[in-house]
Amino acid sequence: MARSEEQNRQARERARENILEAAIALFAERGVAGASIAEITSRAGVAQGLVNYHFGGKDQLISAVIDRWFETVIGFARVEGTADERLASVIDGALLATGFAIPLQRAVLAMQQQPHTHRLFAESERRHEAGVTAAEDAVREIFRARGAADPALEEVMLRSMLEGVFVKYAVYGDTYPLEDARRWARALYGLPSPESPLPLPAPPRTGEPRPRASGALRG
Numbered sequence: 543m544a545r546s547e548e549q550n551r552q553a554r555e556r557a558r559e560n561i562l563e564a565a566i567a568l569f570a571e572r573g574v575a576g577a578s579i580a581e582i583t584s585r586a587g588v589a590q591g592l593v594n595y596h597f598g599g600k601d602q603l604i605s606a607v608i609d610r611w612f613e614t615v616i617g618f619a620r621v622e623g624t625a626d627e628r629l630a631s632v633i634d635g636a637l638l639a640t641g642f643a644i645p646l647q648r649a650v651l652a653m654q655q656q657p658h659t660h661r662l663f664a665e666s667e668r669r670h671e672a673g674v675t676a677a678e679d680a681v682r683e684i685f686r687a688r689g690a691a692d693p694a695l696e697e698v699m700l701r702s703m704l705e706g707v708f709v710k711y712a713v714y715g716d717t718y719p720l721e722d723a724r725r726w727a728r729a730l731y732g733l734p735s736p737e738s739p740l741p742l743p744a745p746p747r748t749g750e751p752r753p754r755a756s757g758a759l760r761g
Contacts, residue, residue, distance in 0.1 A: 558596040560586040562610065565603050569649035574604060574659055604659060608666040611650040614639055616673040620680070625687035630733045632681060634740065636704040637724050640711050641742040648712045703727065710753065716744045717757030 545553070564586035568577035579600055583590045597603040618639070621631040640647060653659035667674065678697055685693035685700075704727075711718045721739050728735060 554596075557586070557588050557592055560588060561593060561596060561603070562606055566607055566610070566645050566649050569604075569607060569652070570645035573652055574649075574656070579603075601662060604653065605662050605666055607646070607649055608653060608663050609669070611646055612666055612670040612674065614643060614646070616670065616677045618677065620677075625684050626733055628684050629681075629688070629731055630728060630736075632684070632700070633704070633727050633731075633733075634724065634736070637707065637720060637727075638740050638742070640704075640708040641720055641740060641744065644712060644715075647708050651709060651712055713755060713758060714753035715758030717751075718753045719747055719751035720744065722747070722751060 561582060564582045565577070568582055568585060571577075579590055579593050582603075583593060593599070593603060597606055618632050618635040621628045621635070623631070650663070653663050678701075681697040681700065682693040685696040690696045707718075707720070707723050707727075711720055720742070721744070724740065725735055
């Protein structure tokens with residue numbers, strides 16, 4: 543029996559998502575230059591020609607990975623509640639994404655540093671300009687509601703701190719004290735300590751934190 547148009551559409555969407563997820567994983571493992579289209583499509587379980595069909599080429603696939611990152615980041619500020627509740631949610635959301643989406647974080651971190659892919663990052667940033675600005679303004683409004691003297695600077699510094707955590711977690715993996723960083727960040731802003739840990743598969747920490755690069759290695 544022939545597949546319906548809806549089934550064909552769903553199959554196309556699955557193939558596109560499989561390619562995107564495979565690209566994220568391989569870019570994180572090997573860097574953009576070290577991951578070929580053949581390897582990406584092999585991991586995705588699709589024909590090589592589907593990269594051109596869905597994305598147009600490797601640069602466009604890279605851009606789609608960066609777009610996925612921006613879509614994730616922009617969502618952090620879309621929360622409800624009091625100013626303190628919203629700020630706690632922004633902190634928790636950023637750290638939860640750091641733990642869950644580490645391949646995407648690693649891939650984009652590398653792209654931010656290299657001249658060729660930095661250009662693609664800047665182009666994606668322009669495409670998401672309205673969403674990025676709205677997210678920034680939402681966090682600045684939180685700080686304004688909390689009585690900050692310079693809400694814009696507070697937002698920049700919060701973002702810098704959270705991005706610093708994600709960079710360190712990308713380097714040190716599960717040996718980086720992510721849950722401790724969460725409690726520290728909340729305390730920094732006078733927020734209550736979290737009642738339960740983030741739902742991450744990280745092992746419980748014993749003893750003092752000692753981040754090591756070996757903690758980021760995956761077998």
